[in-house]
Amino acid sequence: MREDPALLALDWGTSSLRAYALGEGGVVLDTRRSEHGVMNLPTGPGIDTPSAAFEAVLQGLCGDWLAAHPHTPMIACGMVGSAQGWREARYQPLPARASELATALTVIERPGGQPLHVVPGLLQAGELPNVMRGEETQIAGVLQSLADEGRLPERLLVGLPGTHTKWAWVEDGAVVRFETFMTGEVYAALSQHTILGRTMVLGSPHDESAFGRGLRVAQSELGAMGVLSTVFSVRTLGLTRQLAGEAQPDYLSGLLIGHEVAALAPVVGAGLPVVLCGEAVLCLRYATALEARGLPPPDIRAGVTPLGLWRIGQAAGLVRTH
Amino acid sequence: MREDPALLALDWGTSSLRAYALGEGGVVLDTRRSEHGVMNLPTGPGIDTPSAAFEAVLQGLCGDWLAAHPHTPMIACGMVGSAQGWREARYQPLPARASELATALTVIERPGGQPLHVVPGLLQAGELPNVMRGEETQIAGVLQSLADEGRLPERLLVGLPGTHTKWAWVEDGAVVRFETFMTGEVYAALSQHTILGRTMVLGSPHDESAFGRGLRVAQSELGAMGVLSTVFSVRTLGLTRQLAGEAQPDYLSGLLIGHEVAALAPVVGAGLPVVLCGEAVLCLRYATALEARGLPPPDIRAGVTPLGLWRIGQAAGLVRTH
Numbered sequence: 001m002r003e004d005p006a007l008l009a010l011d012w013g014t015s016s017l018r019a020y021a022l023g024e025g026g027v028v029l030d031t032r033r034s035e036h037g038v039m040n041l042p043t044g045p046g047i048d049t050p051s052a053a054f055e056a057v058l059q060g061l062c063g064d065w066l067a068a069h070p071h072t073p074m075i076a077c078g079m080v081g082s083a084q085g086w087r088e089a090r091y092q093p094l095p096a097r098a099s100e101l102a103t104a105l106t107v108i109e110r111p112g113g114q115p116l117h118v119v120p121g122l123l124q125a126g127e128l129p130n131v132m133r134g135e136e137t138q139i140a141g142v143l144q145s146l147a148d149e150g151r152l153p154e155r156l157l158v159g160l161p162g163t164h165t166k167w168a169w170v171e172d173g174a175v176v177r178f179e180t181f182m183t184g185e186v187y188a189a190l191s192q193h194t195i196l197g198r199t200m201v202l203g204s205p206h207d208e209s210a211f212g213r214g215l216r217v218a219q220s221e222l223g224a225m226g227v228l229s230t231v232f233s234v235r236t237l238g239l240t241r242q243l244a245g246e247a248q249p250d251y252l253s254g255l256l257i258g259h260e261v262a263a264l265a266p267v268v269g270a271g272l273p274v275v276l277c278g279e280a281v282l283c284l285r286y287a288t289a290l291e292a293r294g295l296p297p298p299d300i301r302a303g304v305t306p307l308g309l310w311r312i313g314q315a316a317g318l319v320r321t322h
Numbered sequence: 323m324r325e326d327p328a329l330l331a332l333d334w335g336t337s338s339l340r341a342y343a344l345g346e347g348g349v350v351l352d353t354r355r356s357e358h359g360v361m362n363l364p365t366g367p368g369i370d371t372p373s374a375a376f377e378a379v380l381q382g383l384c385g386d387w388l389a390a391h392p393h394t395p396m397i398a399c400g401m402v403g404s405a406q407g408w409r410e411a412r413y414q415p416l417p418a419r420a421s422e423l424a425t426a427l428t429v430i431e432r433p434g435g436q437p438l439h440v441v442p443g444l445l446q447a448g449e450l451p452n453v454m455r456g457e458e459t460q461i462a463g464v465l466q467s468l469a470d471e472g473r474l475p476e477r478l479l480v481g482l483p484g485t486h487t488k489w490a491w492v493e494d495g496a497v498v499r500f501e502t503f504m505t506g507e508v509y510a511a512l513s514q515h516t517i518l519g520r521t522m523v524l525g526s527p528h529d530e531s532a533f534g535r536g537l538r539v540a541q542s543e544l545g546a547m548g549v550l551s552t553v554f555s556v557r558t559l560g561l562t563r564q565l566a567g568e569a570q571p572d573y574l575s576g577l578l579i580g581h582e583v584a585a586l587a588p589v590v591g592a593g594l595p596v597v598l599c600g601e602a603v604l605c606l607r608y609a610t611a612l613e614a615r616g617l618p619p620p621d622i623r624a625g626v627t628p629l630g631l632w633r634i635g636q637a638a639g640l641v642r643t644h
Contacts, residue, residue: 128544129558164517164554179547180554182516189511194504195486222450225501226585227549228578232486232502236451256550263548 001029005072006319008065009309010058010116012080013134014039018305019062026144026310034061038079054086055110066113073318075309077119077137081106086116091123091131095174098140098308102315119312122175130180134305135166137312141304142277143173144311156273159298161282163188167264181260184282187253190231196252199238201245210247211285214254215292219262227259253285261289274298323351327394328641330387331631332380332438334402335456336361340627341384348466348632356383360401376408377432388435395640397631399441399459403428408438413445413453417496420462420630424637441634444497452502456627457488459634463626464599465495466633478595481620483604485510489586503582506604509575512553518574521560523567532569533607536576537614541584549581575607583611596620 005021012018015037021030034057036042041053042060059066081089089106105117121133139158146152152173160166163184169177191197217223223230234252237243243251268274274290276283276298283300290298313319327343334340337359343352356379358364363375364382381388403411411428427439443455461480468474474495482488485506491499513519539545545552556574559565565573590596596612598605598620605622612620635641 123562125562128539128552128555129562129564130554131558131561179551180558181547181550182554183550185516186508186512186550186553189515190508193511193515194507217450224585224589225503226581228503228505228508228582229501229585230450231508232452232504233450236453236502239453240445240447240451242451259548260550263546263551267546 003029005029005065005069007310007313008062008069008072008074008114009306009313010074010076010080011078011134011137011305011309012076012085013037013078017057017061017080019065020306020309021065022306022310026307026314028306030065031306032061036060038082038085051086054080058116070113072114073117073313074114075105075117075119075313075316075318077305077309077312078134081118081121082133085118087118089118089120091133092120092136094122094124094178095171095176096122096136097174098143098311099315100174101136101140102312102317105312105316117313117316117318119309122178124178130178132166132168132178132180135160135168136175137308138277138305139168139170139175139308140311141306141308142275142301143170144307145301145304146275153273155269156275157268159274159276159278159286161276161278161286165260165286179264181264183256183260187256191249191252196231196234196248199235199245200248200252202249204246204249206281207247207250210243210250211254211288212292213243214251214256215258215289216254218255218258219289219293223255223259223262227256230255230259254289257285257289258292261286261293261295265293265295268295271296275301277301277304325351327351327387327391329632329635330384330391330394330396330436331628331635332396332398332402333400333456333459333627333631334398334407335359335400339379339383339402341387342628342631343387344628344632348629348636350628352387353628354383358382360404360407373408376402380438392435394436395439395635396436397427397439397441397635397638397640399627399631399634400456403440403443404455407440409440411440411442413455414442414458416444416446416500417493417498418444418458419496420465420633421637422496423458423462424634424639427634427638439635439638439640441631444500446500452500454488454490454500454502457482457490458497459630460599460627461490461492461497461630462633463628463630464597464623465492466629467623467626468597475595477591478597479590481596481598481600481608483598483600483608487582487608501586503586505578505582509578513571513574518553518556518570521557521567522570522574524571526568526571528603529569529572532565532572533576533610534614535565536573536578537580537611538576540577540580541611541615545577545581545584549578552577552581576611579607579611580614583608583615583617587615587617590617593618597623599623599626 036057108116124130331342358379446452
C-alpha cells in the first residue's frame with residue numbers, strides 16, 4: 001500500500017465479502033474479494049462456532065493487513081449484521097442520517113485485534129414494515145459522493161436496483177422513507193421456475209427493443225390487469241410467433257421494471273432529482289424505464305460502498321477528521 | 323356400466339388424464355384417472371413415436387371400454403391438443419360458443435378404432451394475446467349446468483381459479499373476452515424459489531386471518547406499490563415478529579389473490595353475476611377476495627368438464643340429441 005490505511009472497511013453480504021483498505025478521505029488504497037459470504041462460510045478443523053468461521057474468513061482475506069496495521073479501526077456493513085451473520089446489528093429507525101447510523105454501531109470484540117464495528121440496517125416501522133441492510137451504507141456513499149462534488153440537493157430519491165430494489169427518499173441528508181421491490185428475484189423465479197422459462201432462451205444478447213416493448217405494456221392501459229396478468233404475455237406472444245424465445249428474457253425484464261416504475265412514479269415528487277446506484281447495465285434499464293414514464297434522467301453512480309463506510313466511520317470517530 | 327356409454331370423454335392435461343364414460347345427457351357412468359399427463363408419457367418397447375405413447379396410455383386406461391364399445395365416439399380437451407400433445411388443435415378466435423368449438427374439432431384417426439376429436443383452445447387476438455386450452459370446455463360445462471337448471475344469465479363472468487387463473491366474460495352463451503393471471507404459479511415460485519420461502523412454514527393449517535390480512539393489504543392503499551413490493555412484507559412482518567412462519571403462506575396467498583381481484587374488479591360490470599369453477603378450497607379463497615372487494619358472492623361449481631365435453635360433442639353431432 002502507498003500509505004498506511006486509516007480504516008479497514010468490509011462490505012460483507014450474502015454471497016461475497018469485499019474488503020477495502022481506505023486512506024484519508026476514503027480513498028481506496030487496496031481491495032480484495034472473497035466468495036465467503038454469510039451464506040457460504042467455510043467449515044473445517046478449528047471452526048467450531050459461527051464466530052470462528054467469520055474470523056477465519058477475515059484472517060484468510062486480510063490477515064496481512066491486520067498484522068501490519070494492528071491499530072487500524074475496522075467497520076463492516078451488510079448481512080454480516082443479520083441474524084445469520086457474525087452478530088445481529090439492530091435496525092435503526094427513520095429518519096436516519098450517517099451520524100445516526102454512527103451512534104448505533106454494534107461492536108464485535110476480537111481477541112488480539114481491533115473490534116469490528118457493524119453498521120445497523122434501517123427499519124421503516126408501520127403496518128407494512130420495511131427493512132434494508134447494506135443499502136443504508138450505499139446511500140451514505142451516494143450522499144457523500146454528491147457532497148464531495150458540491151452537488152447534494154436538499155431532497156432526492158436514491159434508487160438501488162438489484163435482487164431487491166430499494167428506493168429511498170432523502171431529505172436534508174436523512175432517509176425519511178423507503179420502498180422495496182423484489183423485481184430482480186421475481187424475474188429469476190419466473191424465468192427459472194415457471195412455464196415462462198420453457199420458451200425463453202436465456203443468455204441471449206440484450207434486446208433493447210424487446211425491453212422497451214415490455215416497458216410500454218406495463219406502463220400503458222395494456223398493463224392495467226397488473227403484473228400477475230401481463231407476465232403471461234411472454235408465453236402468448238411466443239405461442240403466436242410475435243416474440244422470439246431470444247427476445248423473451250428482455251421483454252419480461254421490461255414488463256417487471258415497467259410495473260415497478262409505474263407504481264413508483266405517482267409518489268415521486270415533481271422535479272425530484274433521482275440518483276441510481278448499482279450495476280451499470282441494470283441502472284441503465286431503470287433509467288430507460290424512468291424516462292419512458294416521463295421522469296427526468298437520473299444520475300448514475302457505482303462503487304460507493306467504501307465511501308459510505310468511510311463516512312459512517314468518520315461520523316463515529318473511528319477515523320481522524322482533518 | 324349401468325348402460326352403454328354414448329360418448330367417451332377425455333380431460334387430458336399436463337399432469338394427468340381423466341377419462342369419463344358418459345351416458346345420455348352427459349351423465350357420468352364411469353370414470354378413471356391416470357398420471358400419464360402430456361408431460362409424463364410412458365416410454366418402453368413399441369413406443370417409438372409420441373402418437374404411440376398417447377395410444378398406449380389410452381389403451382392402458384380405457385382399453386376395456388374401447389373393446390366393449392367399439393362404435394362409441396370419443397372427444398378430448400386440454401393439453402393433448404397442444405404443440406406438445408397428440409396433435410396440435412388450432413385455437414378458436416372469439417367470440418366462441420360451444421357450437422363454434424364443435425365445428426373446429428381436430429380429428430385424430432386411430433387405426434382400428436374410433437377417431438379422437440380434440441376440442442380447440444381459445445385465442446383472444448390483440449397486442450397482448452391470450453390463450454386457454456381446456457378451460458373453454460370447463461366454461462361450456464358451467465354454462466350447460468346453469469342452463470340445465472334454467473338459471474343461465476344473459477351475461478356473466480366465469481372465474482376458473484388454478485395455476486393460471488382464467489376469467490371469462492360470457493354474453494349470450496359466447497366467450498367474448500378473457501384474462502389470465504399466473505397467480506397460482508407465481509405463488510409456488512415465490513414460496514419455493516425466493517427468500518420468502520426461507521421463513522415460511524409450508525403445509526401449515528389454513529389461517530383465515532392471515533389470508534384476510536393479505537387481502538386487506540393488497541386491496542387497500544397499503545397495496546399501492548403493487549405486488550412486486552407488497553410480497554416483501556411476508557419477510558419484513560416475519561423479521562419484526564408480526565407474522566409467524568406458519569401464517570406466512572396464507573398471508574402471501576391473500577396478497578396475490580387480493581392483487582388479482584383488485585385489478586379485475588374495475589372491469590367487472592356492476593351487478594354482473596360471477597360463477598367460480600374449480601377446486602373447492604381455492605374457489606372459497608377467491609369468493610372471500612371478491613366479497614372483500616365489494617363484489618356479489620359467486621356461485622361455485624366443480625367437476626363440469628365432462629358436461630362441457632358432452633355439450634360440445636352434442637353440438638358436433640357426435641351424440642344423438644333427444
